[in-house]
Amino acid sequence: MSGRSDSSPVPVTPSLLRDWRLPAPGADKYSRGSVLVVGGARSTPGAALLAGVSALRAGAGKLTLAVAGSVAVQLGVAVPECGAIAMPETSGGSVKAELDGISSYLDRADTVLVGPGLDDPDLAGELLQALLSREAGRGGDGTSGASDGSQGGPAVVLDAYALAALVHLEDQLDPWRGRLILTPNPTEAAILLGRDVADLERDVAGISERFGAVVSCQGLVSKPTGPDADGPGLWKITTGYGGLGTSGSGDVLAGAIAGLRARGTTCAQAACWGTHLHAAAADRLASRMGPLGFLARELADELPALMLELSV
DSSP states (O other), X not given: OOSGGGSOOEEEOHHHHHHSOOOOOOSSGGGGOEEEEEOOXXXXXXXXXXXXXXXXXXXXXXXXXXXXXXXXXXXXXXXXXXXXXXXXXXXXXXBOSOOGGGHHHHHHOSXXXXXXXXXXXXXXXXXXXXXXXXXXXXXXXXXXXXXXXXXXXXXXXXXXXXXXXXXXXXXXXTTTTTSEEEOOOHHHHHHHHTSOOSOHXXXXXXXXXXXTEEEEETTXXXXXXXXXXXXXXXXXXXXXXXXXXXXXXXXXXXXXXXXXXXXXXXXHHHHHHHHHHHHHHHHHHXXXXXXXXXXXXXXXXXXXXXXXXXXX
């Protein structure tokens, strides 16, 4: 590690975000970026729905949900703004690692979010392996190009079971390094580290360096550093209520980050903005409803107004 853990994280404040402006909205939906969410097993389709709606609320122009075939139609009706793709599934409704049906969507996406609603860790690992093998077979440089000009195709955001699967693929991650965003909770951070979390600031930075990824975890955002690093490598969110500890909250966070990244931000900017907006949405709901009891789906609805306030 670069020694960065000895430095205090930079507070993510409204002032910082106003100086770190999001890209201006484009003239049409294509200029605002496309998000592909891969997840949504039969038993947990709502996770993919929450992530996808959050990506749209964060300003992404297009959304595709690639989910278990038995729930694709239902999600397409529940989120009429999305395209719903039926993925092959097991008899129990878990998503299989078969990419033929989403190959063209992978080519066109600006951000691919993998994990929300996947319910089988082994199959999640097979899915990541298939995605990495697909890129390796194409020379590691997807056709779409990341929105900020970084190498090799769309940004990749990993959440939930996709994070645990990453540990076993660490030596194959070169195609994704530099365009990878991880959104672990502390339990998932411990899995990525292979040990208990001891010092969250140091450990989040360690995950970032180890996997060559931007990491958002428990209000901390870290990016890999090196001799040519530009700007800080560790930020801390300064807002957020305990009410964020509710089912589906992490899916909303991952979706917001994916949507912001698709719009043309850098990975670090998407993570800082998305993590702040997620926490500020909880503050706003808590002020109206009380600190506990609001729903994850309600967090996403707060995002557009919060972005507007930070743009003036």
